Amino acid sequence: MSRNRIKPAYFKKRTLGWLVVSFTLVAPLSSMAEVFALPANGSDLIGEIQYTKAKHEDTLIDIAREFSVGQDEIVMANPTVDRWLPGDGKDVLVPRQFILPDAPHSGVVINIPEMRLYYYPAQPKTKATQVITYPVSIGRMDWRTPLGATKIAQKVKDPVWRPPETIKEEHARDGDILPDVVPAGPLNPLGRFALRLGVPGYLIHGTGIDKAYGIGMRVTHGCIRMYPEDIERLYPLVNVGTPVHLVNQPVKLGWSDGTLYMEVHQPLDEDRMTYEQLLDSAMDMIEKKTARQQVVLDGAALKQALQQPSGVPVAISKSPDPIPEPTQALGGT
Structure with missing residues (x-):
């Protein structure tokens, strides 16, 4: 059964620079995809802050995945809410309002510290009028995700994973012996869809079902990891040659x-x-x-x-x- 959502209506108090929140019941968010119209010239904000009530069995991680939000995102937005036991009926802020990164409004833009991907779909010779955004996981400190401009070099459905020797050695130190080849399937850590970047060895990809809830954290070996349902939506939209900008903007205006x-x-x-x-x-x-x-x-x-x-x-x-x-x-x- 779908939960009822509580969405705040906003009224700006310009003299104080605050937001006053009132609550109204709205339809479930399952019909509200991660697609936003680009704001008019001079505006940089998309989306809106939303609230939901936790159910007895919920964790913040469950709520994050339901709303296509990353783990760190939802925890940071709810500093007083227990990650694992929010409590039945607890109001949970869902951070669904964003300032667009300071980067071209074309192709794919990934803000590394935000752990969020923005895709600006556009037809040839026309500017994008929408932006689609998803949470992502990024590389750990010892496996940094690269920065800079690149492109989508290849699209692969049901990829086979051939773990590099460095990753095999790391797993072996923990007693986990990786095979030379991991076939496509539900446990493949690349998931069902992968977008290979122009930077050798780096991909935007999904994940196996055993790690589907670890999105929105620094947990990868440098690749960009997405929820399985999110990469499935993004994959058919992105073409080979699409530009990709990987930026480092912890503060956005x-x-x-x-x-x-x-x-x-x-x-x-x-x-x-x-x-x-x-x-x-x-x-x-x-x-x-x-x-x-x-x-x-x-x-x-x-x-x-x-x-x-x-x-x-x-x-x-x-x-x-x-x-x-x-x-x-x-x-x-």
Whole structure:
């Protein structure tokens, strides 16, 4: 049976830079795919924050997969909710609003620290009007996912996995002896669909049924791993030669209705910064983002966004206080 969803309706309080949330029951989200219309010129936000109520048997990981959200994403967005026992009827925030990465709106864009893929479908000689987004897993610190521009070099259905010697040696140290060839099938760690990148040895792929819930974490040997149902949707849409941009943007900025938003994710462990370093980097970004548009920053919101990363866009600007009208002096006799 489908659970009822609770979706917040939003009203911007421009004078405070806050969001006020009211709740209304809506239809189940199973019919709401990960496809969003690209916002109008000047806006960088897509989607909306949503809430659901946990059932008795739910974990946050179950809810994450149901909504196509990664593990770290949903845990970071719900810091006071127990990952394994949220509790029957507990309100769970589903982070389904995103600031688009600062990258071309074409092909595939993967923001590594966000652990999220964006795909901009477009016909020849036309710009994309939509964006499709999915959570992904990325490489561990000792198996970093590469950065930079590449392309989809090959599409493979029901791939066979030939584990490299380095991976076989790693597994052998843990007493797990890998075969030279893992045939296609439900336990193949590449899943049923794979998109080979132009960088040798790296793929965007699904996963076997035994690891289908480990999406949205740093757990791979450098490849981009997706939920099986997500790669199955993406695979037929992407053509060989599609450009791929792998970027490192733990802090993203975006405009919406004249308000500046910031979305903060934990930097990669190897890129860890102090708060002062993160603030300096954010201020440089804000200076560039506001070069053509004046803004009054909400210092408290900015500080909280950087100190307590939630992966959720936060308004960091507010409207300037109105200039008081001059008072008219009263005459006397």
